Amino acid sequence: MLINLKDLGKRYNYEWIFRNLTYTFESGTSYAILGHNGSGKSTLLTIIAGHNLASEGKLDYTFAGKPVVADEVYRHLSLTAPYLEVVEEFTLLEMLDFHTRFKPLRQNLSTSGLIDRMGLQRSKNKFVKDFSSGMKQRLKLGLAIYSSSSMLLLDEPTTNLDQEGVAWYQEHVTQNKEGRLIIVGSNIQHEYSFCDQQLRISDYHVLPRK
Numbered sequence: 001m002l003i004n005l006k007d008l009g010k011r012y013n014y015e016w017i018f019r020n021l022t023y024t025f026e027s028g029t030s031y032a033i034l035g036h037n038g039s040g041k042s043t044l045l046t047i048i049a050g051h052n053l054a055s056e057g058k059l060d061y062t063f064a065g066k067p068v069v070a071d072e073v074y075r076h077l078s079l080t081a082p083y084l085e086v087v088e089e090f091t092l093l094e095m096l097d098f099h100t101r102f103k104p105l106r107q108n109l110s111t112s113g114l115i116d117r118m119g120l121q122r123s124k125n126k127f128v129k130d131f132s133s134g135m136k137q138r139l140k141l142g143l144a145i146y147s148s149s150s151m152l153l154l155d156e157p158t159t160n161l162d163q164e165g166v167a168w169y170q171e172h173v174t175q176n177k178e179g180r181l182i183i184v185g186s187n188i189q190h191e192y193s194f195c196d197q198q199l200r201i202s203d204y205h206v207l208p209r210k
């Protein structure tokens with residue numbers, strides 16, 4: 001996957017969040033989008049994911065040398081973000097069966113294989129609504145990291161994780177990054193320490209007129 005941003009800008013009402021963003025993201029590289037709270041990291045990730053529209057500029061996707069239209073980008077990506085919810089009414093096994101009907105897992109991993117990798121063997125028949133917040137985050141990350149996708153977008157990936165959970169995240173994301181395009185929206189070093197490139201969204205803020 002190759003993503004070309006040309007003079008991209010986003011505003012909400014009259015407020016420009018960023019402007020003049022020209023950048024290229026490519027497979028085989030991991031990127032960190034950095035910036036303080038409210039700087040526009042999630043906004044940029046949602047635009048890249050095709051969930052949100054830019055206000056100006058161009059965004060082009062290319063996969064295996066062919067252009068991909070924005071409506072089809074979802075087929076190539078997996079995403080986790082604090083605002084995305086898992087289905088609380090399902091048990092863990094039901095959640096994985098449901099998810100894999102739409103998105104198969106990487107490298108022919110079985111659902112029970114994924115449960116093992118998430119360390120949730122003892123909870124496979126537990127309802128997701130009864131998971132702790134850290135368990136839910138591990139589930140969201142496990143689904144994103146282990147879904148078959150060339151692009152992995154991770155917004156604040158270690159929210160609700162304890163030290164062991166953070167180590168688990170680092171281990172599994174690095175084991176599954178080869179050949180993929182990974183973009184992490186973060187301001188916490190341990191979430192993006194494996195990334196090769198850093199994009200500071202505040203470099204694209206518009207200075208108020210004097």
Ligand SMILES: Nc1ncnc2c1ncn2[C@@H]1O[C@H](COP(=O)(O)OP(=O)(O)OP(=O)(O)O)[C@@H](O)[C@H]1O
Nearest residue numbers: 012013017035036037038039040041042043044185
């Ligand atoms: N739907 C919306 N309507 C209006 N303003 C919005 C909307 N979504 C985000 N914003 C504004 O855009 C700016 C950037 O928000 P965004 O969530 O992208 O920042 P962030 O860098 O991800 O922040 P955080 O680190 O706190 O998650 C903020 O000023 C926010 O209030």
